[in-house]
Amino acid sequence: MAFALARPGALRPISAQRGQSVRVAKPGLLRTPAVAARPRVQTNAAALSVPVNQLTDEERANLARELGYKSIGRELPDHVTLMDIVKSMPPEVFELDHGKAWRSVLTSITAMSACLYIISISPWYLLPFAWALAGTAFTGFFVVGHDCGHRSFHKNNLVEDIVGHLMFAPLIYPFEPWRIKHNHHHAHTNKLVEDTAWHPVTEADMAKWNPTAAFLYKVFLGTPLKLWASVGHWLVWHFDLNKYTEKQRPRVIVSLAVVYGFMALAFPALIYYTGVWGFVKYWLMPWLGYHFWMSTFTVVHHTAPHIPFKPAEEWNAAKAQLSGTVHCDFPAWVEFLTHDISWHVPHHVASKIPWYNLRKATESLRKNWGEYMTECTFNWRVVKNICTECHVYDEKINYKPFDFKKEEPLFAVQRRILPDSAAY
Template identity: 55%
Template sequence: MACRLADSMFLLMGPHQKTIPMQKIAAHYSPGTSHLKWDSLLVRGIKHQPCLNPRRKVQLVQAVAAPFSSSPADTAEYRKQLSESYGFTQIGESLPENVTLKDVMDSLPKKVFEIDNVKAWKSVLTSITSYALGLYMISKAPWYLLPLAWAWTGTAITGFFVIGHDCAHKSFSRNKLVEDIVGTLAFLPLIYPYESWRFKHDRHHAKTNMLSEDTAWHPVWEEEFDSSPALRKAIIYGYGPFRPLMSIAHWLIWHFDLNKFRPNEVKRVKISLACVFSFMLIGWPLIVYKMGIMGWIKFWLMPWLGYHFWMSTFTMVHHTAPHIPFKSSEEWNAAQAQLNGTVHCDYPRWIEILCHSINVHIPHHISSRIPSYNLRAAHKSLQENWGKYLNEAKWNWRLMKTIMTMCHVYNKEQNYVAFDQLAPEDSQPITFLKKVMPDYA
């Protein structure tokens, strides 16, 4: 239980507008069922409160759960209103139960699975060049421009992660040894043990949005939230204001503990750990020797924090939304989780280039064997064949605010209950975020 509490506390991830006292019937959207309730009409149209405080007396009208085919929640108009409220450009229809992941995969053009060595090594060249440029910018920038240099460099080394990510999924090269070498080297500046990450990430793909088994992140359990005041505070900060950097805790907890791996995995994990520790023992002292502690902070630590900002942000945007459920293994459906439960998000073009289109994420979950440089073509095919089922967004502050102030404690009927609804007296960080975070899409 202690391990489970720690994992929940550190793993990654509203409405945020002020309500006006005007009643309107709204429906909570969740694939497969709907619950009608009296809710408030929020600024910019009908906004949605996904969960009500179970400890507060609220007068509501609730209907028996019914399939979406007969529910007013499954209308285009309602989904449009909901997507605007959450910061999405589209919230997809619920995927029919009889659609399988193979059906979706078979609809993709065969060419999107093809490995192109020229494109693969071009991505390596892009990342090395952009990283070198970032280091040069750091060395020349006056103090007031250093944040911009760090932002560029942190984004550039996120490209290293994507290259290693392709290697781990066997979509970089037809030569497995080349993939293992390139993946290990790409992860070294990030202090990521390649094999540790690969084993855990494979389970994330196999168990995406499965309530307990997904290793990327999962919601907080209410029993954990109520277990102790100190843990509650830590969870509120971790899933609230510190969420854009919480992949650091995930990195530390999941990738260095040999007890978290199967016996047949341990040998390879040890090799990766040896590589990482060798890099730290040789590389860090060299940086300090040449440039001092401040040089280590400027040239390594700050870009590394920038990388973790993207790592945390990408992960929570890909797999977190008030209308996307986490399900138990008995209820879980692979096609729904991968196609209907993964979010595509467009970022500014320079980020997409430096990060090799990793945010074109739905096709990656349909098949992790699609190389990063083919993800856009695969996504276009999905839009043509399955477009009405896709969840899509363009990165914006309302989207981030939704995730950071709403998507907190697991609730089977409502998906999430926000911290400030369960424990308003302890949730000042969440109310602070609601006040200070911008609210535009």
């Protein structure tokens, strides 16, 4: 089983005869040496779309290799509930350890302080590396606040609110608006229309775009710039009071006041002592590095050619949270600085599991439900598919690219020049 281009630019799975394989129609797209060496079968617009639940174990394994994943799980049976999965995990993964929680705060503050020092002594040609390191350390601030928002940091909710606001403030992230919308994402993960974290574009959306809007959407959601798209999400979702109910607004206003207060005090002081370049050097570039990880973690965890978004009437919580969330291994230094947020599947099964128990919870899920999980190691092939192919909602094949009608130069060039490595 392989993915082929049934129409120019449109990825879809196709079936092959027994003993044969399928070649990929476009050069450089999902191509591996093993695939290139196998017998070729020509494809055309009549290629058959096959859901994952109709594939054999061997076909799923082949599909996983071609898409850059270590494994693609079978479809979870309909009778399995989310509570069944939660109850299968050992009780200790839900236990809070205040010592580990506060050590994560200390780790992030220390790491960011060290990164700022490294930035201060780095020659210009090493600054990109220093910024990348600082952006990763900055992401640790978010993860601490993230646990506070899920009530998995401390037994005292007031402590969580205070720590959450303080850790989010340097990121210019209003804590309460984020908490409200993020919890909505957890309640509706990969549900069409409802999921607020990441969502495929619909053809109805595209029909409303004028040429300028179409260009901007395609550039920012159809290229590697998508790995910074959380900047737009942050701006659109978290500063508009109209997106919140009357009951929610008082707490939202407090969070906005904390963010604006930080900006009013810290930014002028930083510019006064270090100049505009200092503002860019010590805050803006690390902040953009943080948004790289915000975007990358989100899209890798919830976007894949074989993982569907479902309308409300077809949505299944257990399937969305377990099978619809990808486990992705990142370099050890990234996982250390970001407090294991990439061990993400158990977090979606039960959001109250604190970050320091995510590894143990993942091992439990692998033992009991591993055949239904998708796993990968961060690689270019996964990223390439997300950026160049997974754009527009399709009821039958999950995703199709922006240029599903006729291949466009923006995407044709990317498909040929972006790295296609799937090493793990």
